[in-house]
Amino acid sequence: MLLPVIMAGGTGSRLWPMSRELYPKQFLRLHSENSMLQETVLRLESLEVREPVVICNEEHRFLVAEQLRQIKKLSNNIILEPIGRNTAPAIALAALNAIKDGDDPVMLVLAADHVIHDVEIFHAAVEKAIPFANANSLVTFGIVPTGPETGYGYIQRGDSIGNLDEGYKVKCFVEKPNLPTAESYIASGEYYWNSGMFMFRAKKYLEELEKFRPDIYEACKKSLCELPDGMDFITVDKESFALCPDESVDYAVMEKTTNAMVVPLDAGWSDVGSWSALWEVNEKDTNNNALTGDVFLHNTEGCYINTDEKMVAAVGVKNLVIVNTKDALLVIDKSQVQDVKKVVEYLKINQRSEYKHHRDIYRPWGKSDLVVAENRFNVNRVTVNPGGKLSTQMHHHRAEHWIILAGTAQVTIGEKTFLLTENQSTFIPIGSIHTLENPGKIPLEILEVRSGSYLGNDDVIRIKDHYGRN
């Protein structure tokens, strides 16, 4: 049985303001009801696979756990990277974890943030690759190009192996080409886009990694902690992993090994690497507009418009991307979407929150949305999932007032524990130890009013935390 390894470590900013450092692309619902991570997991259904391993940034662990819970694919195999070190180390961690009980599974390595339209063709390509991987090849899936893209690396195929078009030796990997070169690649029919999806045996990958990059291999071996913590996350030692070189699997292994193979994939793939790419893969109206949310159009063509709550009216405009979130709005020409990085740079330099997180902040127990922010008081709308528990905590600088809007809360303040339901409220003085949980079956909605001289989220002394955040 295949072991799916899903790489969910990206912190891409190319889809800002929808993607944020704390809520990147793979967690967004960009193309369906499900997030891209969820789609990636669900796309494996009907293949014979083990429970997937997800590798993500430590900061995203509760998001990953919650998104897997939502699609009823709870996983004990979430590997937490304390820092990003690119794909070669990430896959090494997954491989080392996979072989620790003497096993040697075939790993299907997937990115958590790609769109694949035709799942059956994808499955067929995966099935084709299995015998090659079993025979110790390192398989990369080569996307059959639909045009002379200059934004991707290419793979040139060599001799055919097996039946017609089942797979090829890799002749070489090439960097992102210029347009004439890309055109010659397409004309030759010998080139594929480098998708970043792979299949190989865990031990074979580690063997090749040890051969070509023993530094990465050793650093990963040292970093993988022996025991998963209480939350069933697989943790990685930060100090050791920080010493691991930052390298892609292509550079570290695939371009060097003599066992590289390519299996063609022609399944409507996109890495959705920009707003214009998202426009391309989405459904459009008769004027070529791709729309999400409450939108009114007049005399408008070729636009991508996404609004999360308020109404957007677009009149007399062409080829614009308009993305409206609770705290930031982007209006950008579709031909210049790569310049969204200028905005993110500006936000980082000015230490603004809009590059890091949304107005909604996701927590292991649910989320919190800052609806009113003033100097001396602010108001959060807090949603606690069924079974969710806030940490037992205390604040030095703020008092809190909670009103229950929906559901039932079990509140503890000092020594007292009591239930509150819709329309009831309580007050937590500065310095009181308190906690709250949702003992019910429906989400608990509360309104939290903070008041005091300092209202930052970092004024919290955690006495006990159900999620290991002490």
Added chain:
Amino acid sequence: MLLPVIMAGGTGSRLWPMSRELYPKQFLRLHSENSMLQETVLRLESLEVREPVVICNEEHRFLVAEQLRQIKKLSNNIILEPIGRNTAPAIALAALNAIKDGDDPVMLVLAADHVIHDVEIFHAAVEKAIPFANANSLVTFGIVPTGPETGYGYIQRGDSIGNLDEGYKVKCFVEKPNLPTAESYIASGEYYWNSGMFMFRAKKYLEELEKFRPDIYEACKKSLCELPDGMDFITVDKESFALCPDESVDYAVMEKTTNAMVVPLDAGWSDVGSWSALWEVNEKDTNNNALTGDVFLHNTEGCYINTDEKMVAAVGVKNLVIVNTKDALLVIDKSQVQDVKKVVEYLKINQRSEYKHHRDIYRPWGKSDLVVAENRFNVNRVTVNPGGKLSTQMHHHRAEHWIILAGTAQVTIGEKTFLLTENQSTFIPIGSIHTLENPGKIPLEILEVRSGSYLGNDDVIRIKDHYGRN
């Protein structure tokens, strides 16, 4: 002494989404710290004038009163039109009110929503017009045209009266011309734009109105109520005024009278009749962008961007108008701004709130902002001005929870009256008679949580209202 008569009755939708039916252009801060109405009043300072009369729609009376209070120009002369009947009746109401004690002042009739850059030149033109008005002329101020605009009516001057360029007989009024006609007007040097500003004696205006449109004269006479009500507003009988013909002062009087004169005005005037006109009169950066609010630009030219709270990033775009309010966003090409009416039509047909009011709803006692709206509960952030009092009221379908965020509230529920301060709260069960006022010196900020099966603003039984809204 001149009697300024400020016509503030418009409900223009050409500046949607900033202007709304309940908060039209004249009340917006579009061009300075002050609203256009406030600017119109303040522009009269240093002229020898009486306390101005403001004519507005009844629905806007508290807005007018509050805006005048803010600039310390409290007025007892706010005439309330129960319905809009255009300028001839509006001016007639002001004139009839002005002569009721046997007086006959010279009226300076101004629109509340124009920009005039050079106040000294404006004052000089006003001073020039006074002797003409005193001598029973009906003076219109003719804007010296800056180009062949096709969006304005024109006035052709006749013989000069008085000193050079002081004033002219009106030869004729002409409708909005086509471009070649407008160009010939400009070339002749004999034409002015029709600004909608006038000066005449109250009795002379009424005399001419009675001569040419006795129907309007009679309807207005019948409509003006004898006694101002408790709030010192001057009220107009709706039933009688509904029978008054809808007519502009130009059609009803100015085009017919033989006493029409034009005094030229070259003072940087604009009626700010569109987003592109607002862009024109505003200050611009080196790339010709006019910006208000938290805006980041990259490679962007010739845009008007106005955002009331969230950050806007515009990249690679040209000649766009981007206007962002709490509940609606407009993105429109600057050359097609007249099509904003398509949006407003759509909103009206679909009975959406976004054409009628902002998320902030203005009340005589302050304002209310709907920050969370759900099926079974919603949350309003309520600001009560010092001295402001909510009506004594009761709701059939909702309970309310109030938390004091800042300031002090005097609350009455049933028979009990008590004070609440910061961080205190109270609960109002369904069916309880209750009221709230701000007895303090600073604005009272409260958070109101409504819960129940129906949460509309119309579920209110007013038992007593300080502002005559029973």
